[in-house]
Amino acid sequence: MSVDFSMIPEDLTKSEAHLLDYIQNHTDEFMFSSIGDISAHLGISVATVSRFVRHMGFADFKDLKRYLAKANYHQGPAAKMKESMGERFLIDDWLASGQYALDKTREGLDHQAFEQALKAIEQAHRVFIHGKSASASMAELLMFRLRRLGIETMLLPRAGSEIVEGLAQVKKDDLVIMFSFSKLSREGQMILACQKELGYRTLAFVGRRFIPEKECADIQLYVYRGEPNAYHSMGSAACLIDGLIVALSTQMGQRSTDALEKVHQLKLKLISEEER
16 A cells, blocks of 8 residues: 555645544444545545545545555454554553653643633532443542542443433533543443433543544543554543642642541541551
8 A cells, every 4th residue: 555544644634634533433434434424424525535535645435445454453452452562562662652642642632621621520519420441440530539629429330221320310510521532432422412401511531633523522631542553551541630630629729628638637537546
C-alpha cells in the first residue's frame, strides 16, 4: 500500500479528521459500509470522503478498505500487547510512551470543557458514575476521590439492563459521568437515551477527538490512551482524574477542607479505639 496509517497528513480538514477518527475507532462498521453509508452517517458529502481517501494516498474507497483488511486492524488484546512491547520490553521506553500519552491528552483537552466539568460536579446534588471493563477501575478511582471531598457519589451497574434500574434513581439535578474511550457502548447509549426523559446532565471521558452529535455528552474530556491497534493504558486517564480532583478541591475551598478533615478525624478515632 502507498501509505502507512501511522503516517497521517498534518493538513487534514476538520471533516477529514472526523472521518479518520471514525475509521480508527469504528473499523468494523466502516468495513461493512458503503461510501454513501459513511457520508450519511457522518453528515459529510461523498465528495469529501473521496477527497479524504486520495489525501491519505489511496486510489479509491475500495483501495482503502483493502489496506485496512491487510493491516490487521482486528487485533485482539494479546496482539496489541505484543505490538506495544516490541521484541524486548524496556521500562524506560514504556514510561516515555506514558509521557507521550499525557502530552497528547494535554494537546487535545478542551480547557473550557474542563472548567465546565468542575462546575457541573460541584453543583450536582449527586454524582453517578458508569464504567465497565478496564474503565471500571477509573470509575472506582473517581468515586473514591469525590467521596473524600464530601460529594455524594454512586456507581451505576456495569452492564446489562440493570443499568436502567440505576438510572431510574437519578434526578434532574444529578450528574452522570461515564467513560466512553473508543466508542459509545450500549450502556452509554442507555445513559444518553434516559437523559432525554429524566433531564440529568452528563459528563464523558472520551478517547475520540471527533464524535457524532447524537453520541455526545453535555461535557466531554479528551484522554489519549494510545493508537487503535496498540495497548491502551489508563495512565493518562488516571492523571486527568487526579487533576480534576485537585482543581475541584481548590475550587470548593473550605468545604473540601472540612470534608477531608472529617475523614481524617474519623480515621484517628477508629485507630484510637483499636489501640484500647
